[in-house]
Amino acid sequence: MKKLSAIVSDFDDTLFFNKKALIYAAKELYESLIKDENINQDYKLLNDLEITIGEGKVAKGFNKKWKNKLYTLAYVKYGEELSPNEPLINYLNEGVKNGSELIILSARGEEFRKETEGLLNAHNLNYNSVILPKDHELKDEEWKLLEIKKLSNQYNNISLFEDKEENIRYILNNLDVKNLRCYLVNHSIITEM
Numbered sequence: 001m002k003k004l005s006a007i008v009s010d011f012d013d014t015l016f017f018n019k020k021a022l023i024y025a026a027k028e029l030y031e032s033l034i035k036d037e038n039i040n041q042d043y044k045l046l047n048d049l050e051i052t053i054g055e056g057k058v059a060k061g062f063n064k065k066w067k068n069k070l071y072t073l074a075y076v077k078y079g080e081e082l083s084p085n086e087p088l089i090n091y092l093n094e095g096v097k098n099g100s101e102l103i104i105l106s107a108r109g110e111e112f113r114k115e116t117e118g119l120l121n122a123h124n125l126n127y128n129s130v131i132l133p134k135d136h137e138l139k140d141e142e143w144k145l146l147e148i149k150k151l152s153n154q155y156n157n158i159s160l161f162e163d164k165e166e167n168i169r170y171i172l173n174n175l176d177v178k179n180l181r182c183y184l185v186n187h188s189i190i191t192e193m
């Protein structure tokens, strides 16, 4: 039998804001790379890092080899710079009180499970499980789509909370399930799509 309902939430920039940590990480990586003669000619990489330093987000098509290094710095070394989205956390915990199961769905990757669960626990999120990809072979939105498809077979209703509009659009355009509602999160503003 299917369970009643699940709240599925993204992690970064939905439940926790990671801009500051990403900026610190990008600065550190940038400074180490410009000293390296083999790499300081990679203008695309340096330019992408400048984008992260300026905007606190990772550019599309960011160098795969350096992506993990950047995220490791951000999530592990500068992990304490992540700040909670308190209104959303309270809202989702309220949903749990009312009988939903809270599932965290993040493309961060298994390599960051410890840090991810550590923050969730420190901020008293009453989650049921944390789903992370074992590798990064699929694009984030493709991986999320497959996971939501699986969840839609386990739950009667799913509410998805996510900060990336393009991820929600991709899921809505490619997944034909009736029991899914998607909400775009922008800090404390939640909009159904």
Ligand SMILES: [Mg+2]
Binding pocket: 010, 011, 012, 013, 014, 162, 163, 164
């Ligand atoms: Mg996100």
